[in-house]
Amino acid sequence: MEIGLIGAGSMASALARGISEPVLVSDADHARAEALAAEVGGQALDSNGEVAERADAIVLCHKPAQLDEVARELDGRARVVVSMLGGTSVAQVEAAYPGLPVYRLLPSIPVEVRQGVFCYAPGQLAAKGPERELLDLFGRAGVVFALPEHLIDPAMALMSCGPAFFALMVEAMVDAGVLHGLPPAEAARMTVEAMAGTAGVLRATGDDTAALRRRVTSPGGSTARGLAAFERAGLRAAA
Template identity: 65%
Template sequence: MQIGLIGAGNMASALARGIGEPALVADVDAVRAEALAGELGGEAVGSNAELAERSDVVVLCHKPKQLAEVAEQVAGRAKAVVSILAATDTASLEAAYPAVPVYRFIPNIPAEVRQGVLCYVPGRLAQDGPEDEILELFGRAGAIIPLASEPLIEPAMALMSCGPAFMALVAESFAEAGAAHGLAPDEALRMTVETMAGTAAYLREHEYDTAAVKVRVATPGGTTERGLITLEQQGLRDVCRSAVDAVVEATR
């Protein structure tokens, strides 16, 4: 399946690296398009129209405000359209690309190392197109999570799209706390990040049972329990809720 990327920014690049297929690339910045295409073993093309004609699936990675402009250039040439555009629902995509199967994904940056999360909302004609092939291809970049309804995109983005930055802040905070007690800053950060990665892997193997992990690690009356109580008393849950609320409110 030939992929064509319209746009070669950070998220497009991360996703393309995770998928790992040679791709056609078009971007307003020709140097950026050449760089990404070269990295992927693909080809930079001179126009969106040419890209659409030569692609089995066109992946929209441009700015959301360019939807109508790009659709006009691609009109009648796209066979299937995948969008990773923010704030652009499937109804808007289908209006721009009538009679074309549309697939909406919201990926995150860890897709670059094939550890991403990709929320997925299919368009009305998705099953008429190469949906299975697209899901297999994009699944290389991480876990695909279909959403029951499109309005759930906003809270989902707060967790998985913004989440890497939130997790990075948590890692910094714990590493700084460890360094304050004498650990070398780089050692403290490595310990924290590897512990986060290991905990994520453990949770996957144990059906995402966070409560069971706490019970297993925290001996009653022990040091871990004392730390957990402190986190609860200091309002960790409320802080996390406020961060998610702030993101959701900003996107609506």
């Protein structure tokens, strides 16, 4: 299946790297599309319309506000539409692309290293299009969660915004390490490894965060004091 990316920005690039297939791609900035095609294989085309004509399925990787403008430009040339537009319902995409199979697949940046998450809601004609093929292709880059559509926005806060939240937490911990004398690069490396290792243990033990915290937290010890400091500062309430 030949995928056509409409937009070659941050998320399109992460997706293309994750699925590791040559892509057709266009972008408002042609040089950006060329750079992505040179990196992952495939071809940068001169217009969105050419991508729609040649691709088996287009992936909307532009900004949500450009939905109608891009659909008008494609003028009936697309055959299958995958939308990763944030805050844009399947019904809105179906209205812009009437009569086409539409698949809403919301990704996260870690799809780039094949450790992403996709939230999935099918459109009304999904079963008439290449649903299984698309889910298999995207599934190479991350775990796909099929959800009732009203849960996609709260899910996005976890899986799509989550990487930024975790990155801020890492930064704060690295700064604290530096304050206490650790070299910044080593502080960053050990914190990231600790985060990745924590994810590994949680995966292996059924996502049981409370059990993990108990294993690390000696009564009266430094972890207990650290956790109490996070709670006093309102980390849980802020989340």
